[in-house]
Amino acid sequence: MGDRVRAARRTILASARDESRGLPFADGVMRAVNQAVGFDGYCLFAVDPVTGLRCAMYAEHGLVVPTERLVFNETVERDFNRYAELIRRPGHAGVLAMHTTPEPPSPRLHEILRPLGYQSELRLALVDDGRYWGALSLFRDDRWQPFSDAEAETAAELVGPLATALRRHQVRRTDSRQATRSAGIVLVGREGRFLTVSQEAQTWLGDLTSEGVIVEDVSRVVHEVARAAAAGRRDALCRARTTDGRWLVISGSRTPVEPVAVTVVVQPADTGQVIPAFAAWSGLSHRESEVLGLATTGLAAKQIARRLGLSVLTVNDHLGSTYRKTGVSGRDELLALMS
Incomplete structure (x- = not known):
């Protein structure tokens, strides 16, 4: 090298x-x-x-x-x-x-x-x-x-x-927080062409752009989800992060009403939807991901330990490892990063 x-x-x-x-x-x-x-x-x-x-x-x-x-x-x-x-x-x-x-x-x-x-x-x-x-x-x-x-x-x-x-x-930290908006809809035809893009969807896609990247570019995200849905994939979705740090889930489903083939929904993601991708990006182990999922529901370490059949010390060790991997100092910061 x-x-x-x-x-x-x-x-x-x-x-x-x-x-x-x-x-x-x-x-x-x-x-x-x-x-x-x-x-x-x-x-x-x-x-x-x-x-x-x-x-x-x-x-x-x-x-x-x-x-x-x-x-x-x-x-x-x-x-x-x-x-x-x-x-x-x-x-x-x-x-x-x-x-x-x-x-x-x-x-x-x-x-x-x-x-x-x-x-x-x-x-x-x-x-x-x-x-x-x-x-x-x-x-x-x-x-x-x-x-x-x-x-x-x-x-x-x-x-x-x-x-x-x-x-x-x-999984970067951001300080920007804005009021949430409603979901947007993209109707996709059988050849992959967008038939209808709601104003809400257009606005959300705009939030995925940056200098050098336009809405036409980020529409590739929607196209890939739509194609996966058209192929019958049950996991036709992706978790995406807007430039100001908000989490979106973009999901597709078959729509058997001509001329529409697939309906793609672009909407704010809840914490449970974010966890699988967040855990992978952050390099969390399977057990750390399990502990994280329960921690996001508000359970205390003792309750998490009981649910998973672990000691409280082990649960706290997993939480501490998660904090280090994600660069936060505690549970509040971690939950803020995922919301």
Whole structure:
């Protein structure tokens, strides 16, 4: 591992501790990536660690393409380096460029990237601790040499720190609190096209955007939930965090009323809905997650111990470990972080 890669890894992990919101976080992380592998544009996203569905996006000079086109390419078209493939591939990295793409031609390269001026793409699936946390795509225009396999190997050295950065940012502490709003609805047709987006849903999606990321970009979150629901998945949902720190749950269900195929609901999440993803992002053990779930209901340590057949000392040890992992000083701060 070279000095530039070591420096990039250190900077990424330092940025992960930054509690800024939106682009400042991503900007710090991506400046570090640029130290190791240069690029012209990027798209970084996080997924709900329980369902694997996209829940947060960060981008600069990304792909200005209708979301339906990107989803179709990722899920239907025959192409190279799909995220699902990279998750299973050793190193979790792949390069897409003219000199690396055998027949048949890549629709993503020829129909999406090149019309936007990009000549090559380097993708990373952010897999760490045996779990998929998100992904990163880097783009280069014709002023650069295309990404090489050697650069893909270099980028693969950043997978662990990038996954850590995304995990920490999803459970960051914020001071902003605003009055809650009602749920929003998105009606999705059989080809994945949005038929109706309520004003409430539009506003919630706006709360997921940041500089460099627009509503069209974050609508990919809704598209992935809708596609999962259309495929019959019972866990067609993701937990997402707004830029001011509020938690949302975005869930989809089949709707057998033409022309609607799926109804997606965007609404504030309750603490019970947040816990599974929060526990995974925070690195909590199964038992720590159980104790956390009971603590959020207001039970005292003695009551939690009785419920789980543990000693009070053990329960307090689990709570103390949870406080350390989440960077809080006590139960009140922890509950505030999850609400």
